[in-house]
Amino acid sequence: MESTTRAFNDNVRRAIGDAGLRRSLDKLGHGFPVKRRLAAERLPEFETLRDEARDIKNHVLANLDTYLAAFEAKVTETGGQVHWARDAAEARDIILAVCRDASARTVTKSKSMIGEELAINDHLEAHGIQPIETDLGEYIIQLRHEPPAHILAPAIHLSKEQVADTFRASHDGLPRDRDLEAPETLLKEARAILREKFLAADVGLTGANMLVAETGSIVLVTNEGNADLTQTLPRVQVVMASLEKVVPTLEDATTLLRVLARSATGQEQSVYTTFTTGPKRAEDPDGPDAFHVVLLDNGRSGMVGGDFQDMLRCIRCGACLNHCPVYATIGGHAYGWVYSGPMGKVLIPNLIGMETAKDLPNASSLCGRCEEVCPMRIPLPRMLRDWRRRQFAAGQTGIIARWALKSWAFWARRPGLYHFFADIKMRSLAAAAGRRGRFRSMVMAGGWTGSRDLPAPQGRTFQAQWDARGGKR
Amino acid sequence: MEKPRDVALFVTCLVDLMRPSVGFAAVKLLQDAGCTVTVPRAQTCCGQPAYNAGDEADAAAIARQVIAAFQGFAAVVAPSGSCAGMIKEHYPRLFADDPEWGPRARDLAARTHELVSFLRDVLAVEGVDAAFDGTVTYHDSCSGLRELGIKAQPRALLATVAGLTLTEAEDSEVCCGFGGLFCVKYPDISGQMVDNKAKAVEATGAGTLLGGDMGCLMNIGGRLKRRGSPVQVRHVAEVLAGMADVPAIGEGPGEGED
Numbered sequence: 001m002e003s004t005t006r007a008f009n010d011n012v013r014r015a016i017g018d019a020g021l022r023r024s025l026d027k028l029g030h031g032f033p034v035k036r037r038l039a040a041e042r043l044p045e046f047e048t049l050r051d052e053a054r055d056i057k058n059h060v061l062a063n064l065d066t067y068l069a070a071f072e073a074k075v076t077e078t079g080g081q082v083h084w085a086r087d088a089a090e091a092r093d094i095i096l097a098v099c100r101d102a103s104a105r106t107v108t109k110s111k112s113m114i115g116e117e118l119a120i121n122d123h124l125e126a127h128g129i130q131p132i133e134t135d136l137g138e139y140i141i142q143l144r145h146e147p148p149a150h151i152l153a154p155a156i157h158l159s160k161e162q163v164a165d166t167f168r169a170s171h172d173g174l175p176r177d178r179d180l181e182a183p184e185t186l187l188k189e190a191r192a193i194l195r196e197k198f199l200a201a202d203v204g205l206t207g208a209n210m211l212v213a214e215t216g217s218i219v220l221v222t223n224e225g226n227a228d229l230t231q232t233l234p235r236v237q238v239v240m241a242s243l244e245k246v247v248p249t250l251e252d253a254t255t256l257l258r259v260l261a262r263s264a265t266g267q268e269q270s271v272y273t274t275f276t277t278g279p280k281r282a283e284d285p286d287g288p289d290a291f292h293v294v295l296l297d298n299g300r301s302g303m304v305g306g307d308f309q310d311m312l313r314c315i316r317c318g319a320c321l322n323h324c325p326v327y328a329t330i331g332g333h334a335y336g337w338v339y340s341g342p343m344g345k346v347l348i349p350n351l352i353g354m355e356t357a358k359d360l361p362n363a364s365s366l367c368g369r370c371e372e373v374c375p376m377r378i379p380l381p382r383m384l385r386d387w388r389r390r391q392f393a394a395g396q397t398g399i400i401a402r403w404a405l406k407s408w409a410f411w412a413r414r415p416g417l418y419h420f421f422a423d424i425k426m427r428s429l430a431a432a433a434g435r436r437g438r439f440r441s442m443v444m445a446g447g448w449t450g451s452r453d454l455p456a457p458q459g460r461t462f463q464a465q466w467d468a469r470g471g472k473r
Numbered sequence: 474m475e476k477p478r479d480v481a482l483f484v485t486c487l488v489d490l491m492r493p494s495v496g497f498a499a500v501k502l503l504q505d506a507g508c509t510v511t512v513p514r515a516q517t518c519c520g521q522p523a524y525n526a527g528d529e530a531d532a533a534a535i536a537r538q539v540i541a542a543f544q545g546f547a548a549v550v551a552p553s554g555s556c557a558g559m560i561k562e563h564y565p566r567l568f569a570d571d572p573e574w575g576p577r578a579r580d581l582a583a584r585t586h587e588l589v590s591f592l593r594d595v596l597a598v599e600g601v602d603a604a605f606d607g608t609v610t611y612h613d614s615c616s617g618l619r620e621l622g623i624k625a626q627p628r629a630l631l632a633t634v635a636g637l638t639l640t641e642a643e644d645s646e647v648c649c650g651f652g653g654l655f656c657v658k659y660p661d662i663s664g665q666m667v668d669n670k671a672k673a674v675e676a677t678g679a680g681t682l683l684g685g686d687m688g689c690l691m692n693i694g695g696r697l698k699r700r701g702s703p704v705q706v707r708h709v710a711e712v713l714a715g716m717a718d719v720p721a722i723g724e725g726p727g728e729g730e731d
Contacts, residue, residue: 009659009661012659013661016662016665325647325648325650325669326666329662329666329669362655362658362659363655363658363659364652364655365615365648365650365651365655365656365663365666366525366615366652366655367647367648367652368615368619368620369615369647385525385527387527388525388526389529390527391527392526392527392528392529393527397526397527397528401526401654401658405526406531408518409523409528409531409534409535411517412486412517412518412535413531413534413535413538415516415517415538416514419514422489422490426490433725434727435725435726435727435728436727436728437720437724437725437726437727437728438695438698438723445657447656447657448656448657448660450660451660451663451664451699452664452692452695452698453694453695453696453698453699454691454695455491455691455694455695455698455722455723456723456725457490457491458492458493458494459493461489461493462488462489462493462496462497462512463484463489463514466496466512471500471512472509472510472512473511473512473513473514
């Protein structure tokens with residue numbers, strides 16, 4: 001997917017000006033956090049599970065090569081095939097080749113962030129193969145030619161009226177004046193159309209929430225069951241997954257599942273959790289004849305062993321987005337690429353480069369709510385600071401910010417001078433504010449005074465007053 | 474265990490410059506709790522702006538100055554969760570691999586406390602001798618809440634202020650959008666966040682907003698004033714010390730004249 005991350009500030013202004021988006025985000029920001037909290041409170045061992053989940057992934061990341069090799073061996077043993085892709089281009093070529101081998105004309109697809117990373121739909125379409133998103137949210141944004149606005153709820157930015165308009169514009173052959181008022185009606189219409197597509201598809205393209213090394217299974221979690229139809233009906237299944245999705249055992253997978261849905265939507269379990277191993281066996285009534293897993297690196301192996309390794313623990317639950325006050329203000333599209341929210345701010349610069357994404361780590365108040373709710377205990381604020389440190393070292397911090405920091409540090413390191421001049425400056429500011437006690441505007445402080453008054457100092461500094469009172473030094 | 478009464482006050486730059494009355498309120502609260510209060514002269518700022526901007530060299534230089542200035546005191550107390558959090562959580566990280574300053578940073582971190590949690594958790598202060606006539610609401614500043622676990626302590630002490638009623642705001646734990654340099658670097662996002670916060674505060678019907686960090690309070694207070702809201706904003710120490718007779722944040726002696 002083409003990134004618009006460079007235009008972050010323009011994206012932000014557009015998002016803030018969008019009243020409909022504000023309403024959707026407000027609903028999300030008040031819904032999911034409550035559900036997550038209640039789900040966590042209902043499970044006494046939730047905090048312990050978070051520790052276990054973190055430890056499982058840390059162990060995997062310390063032994064990634066071993067578990068990936070074990071996973072590949074098991075997939076092969078059960079009749080499937082693993083393909084290794086260094087980057088998005090390689091992965092796209094592999095998937096296209098599999099589709100061509102299957103003489104595929106249509107491909108059904110269940111929700112996958114890796115699919116977004118690859119922009120696989122555009123690639124297949126460009127080569128004459130029709131991809132059909134089968135997750136309702138993904139289906140809607142596919143019709144609208146939009147990227148996902150949330151890693152979990154891709155169409156969260158839209159109202160049901162907008163969805164109705166999209167359906168009217170896209171679903172030919174239905175009466176224009178049909179009633180699409182109720183969400184259930186929209187759902188029914190999408191289901192009827194998708195049912196046909198499921199049956200006609202030649203290849204089913206899915207993501208994977210986890211890869212189990214012990215058995216060679218992939219784990220898929222949905223609330224709609226669309227992934228199950230996507231993987232069982234077509235002749236060929238292609239799974240797209242990034243390297244860090246591997247876990248050692250089925251037991252480990254269940255530990256992660258126990259924190260995943262609770263953190264994501266506050267459900268104890270998602271509606272459908274499916275473990276799939278290899279293609280259809282002789283005794284199986286259903287399933288694909290061929291089973292392919294495309295393992296994507298795309299920059300991840302470079303994160304192992306470095307400042308950002310912890311990010312690879314992420315299980316894409318979306319809790320950090322749901323609890324982030326910045327995400328709640330600007331929505332997912334403003335981040336300009338596949339991922340968004342705090343996890344996006346850390347991951348995106350790793351995948352598309354710090355230069356392109358330099359606003360992302362900075363556009364945070366470092367409030368820490370993301371780390372507080374992350375089921376994998378990923379230290380997101382620490383990693384945002386790590387990016388800032390790298391940017392500062394690389395001279396990418398803006399010249400004004402750099403100058404301001406340096407001159408402030410100059411004074412802060414000279415307490416005697418600092419106290420002397422601070423007292424003079426504060427007294428003059430207090431006098432300038434007069435009896436009002438605040439400023440409505442101030443030269444060089446437009447960033448502050450654009451949206452709020454600037455409280456004036458009281459007068460003499462504390463240090464000066466402490467001296468005047470003969471306080472203990 | 475002997476309670477630490479030999480206290481050095483880390484005033485914080487915002488209290489020193491903008492609102493010294495908070496510093497004097499902190500001194501009174503500490504003295505009332507039986508502490509001797511010293512204010513080392515060689516302090517300016519904790520270095521957090523540099524640290525959060527990725528400028529670790531300047532952050533470390535300032536941190537070394539703070540570590541040296543506050544050596545030897547039984548406790549170091551700051552009327553800010555953010556600055557106390559910087560010293561407690563981040564100084565040890567800054568010097569994690571430094572054989573000379575690492576141990577000194579960890580030693581200071583162990584002795585450093587935010588004011589209200591120090592009174593409550595360390596000195597086990599049960600109540601304060603103060604009165605405040607009105608309904609207040611409380612904003613949980615992020616660093617204090619998430620790095621230092623400050624949530625119950627201010628509420629427990631406020632409950633002993635005569636005449637004071639506390640009413641909770643929706644999302645009192647959600648960031649106000651200050652974030653240090655963040656608020657001026659991303660004014661559109663920050664402005665929207667503080668507007669949400671101001672509305673949540675107004676919705677409580679409380680006449681006063683209290684909190685433990687000057688940065689957040691100046692941000693929320695500034696936005697409330699811009700909205701024309703009558704809600705007053707004060708540092709919690711002023712109320713606990715019975716020193717809420719000075720004009721509120723962003724107000725002057727001529728409030729209401731224009």
